[in-house]
Amino acid sequence: MTTTRSLREKAGSEPITMLTAYDAPTASVVEAAGVDAVLVGDSMGNAVLGYDSTLPVTLEEVESRTAAVARATDEALVVADMPFLSFGVDDADSVENAGRLLKEADADAVKLESGPHTVELTRRLSDLGIPVMAHLGLTPQHVNKLGYARQGTDRDAAERILELARDHEAAGAFSLVLEHVPSNLAAQVTDALDTPTIGIGAGPDVDGQVLVITDVLGLSDRSPPFSEQFGDVRGEMERAVSGFREAVEGGEFPAEEHGHVEGDVDDIY
Numbered sequence: 340m341t342t343t344r345s346l347r348e349k350a351g352s353e354p355i356t357m358l359t360a361y362d363a364p365t366a367s368v369v370e371a372a373g374v375d376a377v378l379v380g381d382s383m384g385n386a387v388l389g390y391d392s393t394l395p396v397t398l399e400e401v402e403s404r405t406a407a408v409a410r411a412t413d414e415a416l417v418v419a420d421m422p423f424l425s426f427g428v429d430d431a432d433s434v435e436n437a438g439r440l441l442k443e444a445d446a447d448a449v450k451l452e453s454g455p456h457t458v459e460l461t462r463r464l465s466d467l468g469i470p471v472m473a474h475l476g477l478t479p480q481h482v483n484k485l486g487y488a489r490q491g492t493d494r495d496a497a498e499r500i501l502e503l504a505r506d507h508e509a510a511g512a513f514s515l516v517l518e519h520v521p522s523n524l525a526a527q528v529t530d531a532l533d534t535p536t537i538g539i540g541a542g543p544d545v546d547g548q549v550l551v552i553t554d555v556l557g558l559s560d561r562s563p564p565f566s567e568q569f570g571d572v573r574g575e576m577e578r579a580v581s582g583f584r585e586a587v588e589g590g591e592f593p594a595e596e597h598g599h600v601e602g603d604v605d606d607i608y
């Protein structure tokens with residue numbers, strides 16, 4: 340069973356794998372494939388809830404999806420993403436919201452899109468026994484300020500990311516996602532930390548990789564440039580759905596084996 344401790348132990352010897360999942364069947368496929376951690380990301384906003392960004396995603400949505408994922412997994416570490424403004428506004432609310440994701444939804448850890456404002460919160464949650472995965476670089480909850488652009492692309496910005504990574508490690512974060520930052524910056528952050536780094540658009544020199552499941556499956560309308568499609572699930576779904584429609588319209592479905600006849604219910608009308 341993957342724990343925050345075993346994930347840390349794996350770092351440096353073997354690559355860590357993490358994928359998002361937002362429902363039970365997908366989580367069970369991810370776990371059966373031997374992926375170390377399942378992230379119930381607020382990327383669910385764009386990926387499966389039909390929003391234009393992650394900003395509208397609510398704590399209740401993450402909670403309900405996390406509970407479904409947790410019910411379907413025994414081995415993988417389940418990390419629940421804290422949605423926009425569910426943390427960082429009020430300390431007590433932040434702790435209560437993070438606690439709900441562990442107590443009620445059965446997450447093993449939470450992820451926070453991080454910045455200077457999350458260092459003390461990371462310390463507080465970690466002290467309380469709520470493991471925190473930090474997230475630096477591109478943080479999509481800041482889309483209205485930063486867009487979806489690469490981060491850490493000049494010296495000052497890169498130094499800020501390295502400093503924040505160190506601060507979150509010191510505050511107790513058990514791992515750190517680095518999103519859409521230069522590969523050479525991610526490599527240096529990884530060298531500087533004992534805490535495992537998990538990259539997305541951060542090159543190969545990190546301790547692990549994470550991608551959004553709908554991108555990996557080939558189900559997304561649009562995917563970021565750093566993603567890779569490993570399947571054609573949209574094509575397979577289209578074939579299945581068209582097959583159903585054609586079979587119904589052509590009178591081939593349902594066939595005899597899909598129904599049953601009871602003598603007793605003859606002649607009631």
Ligand code: KIV
Pocket residue numbers: 359378379380381382383420474516518539549550551
């Ligand atoms: O919400 C999410 O899925 C994420 C990953 C892309 C790291 O934050």
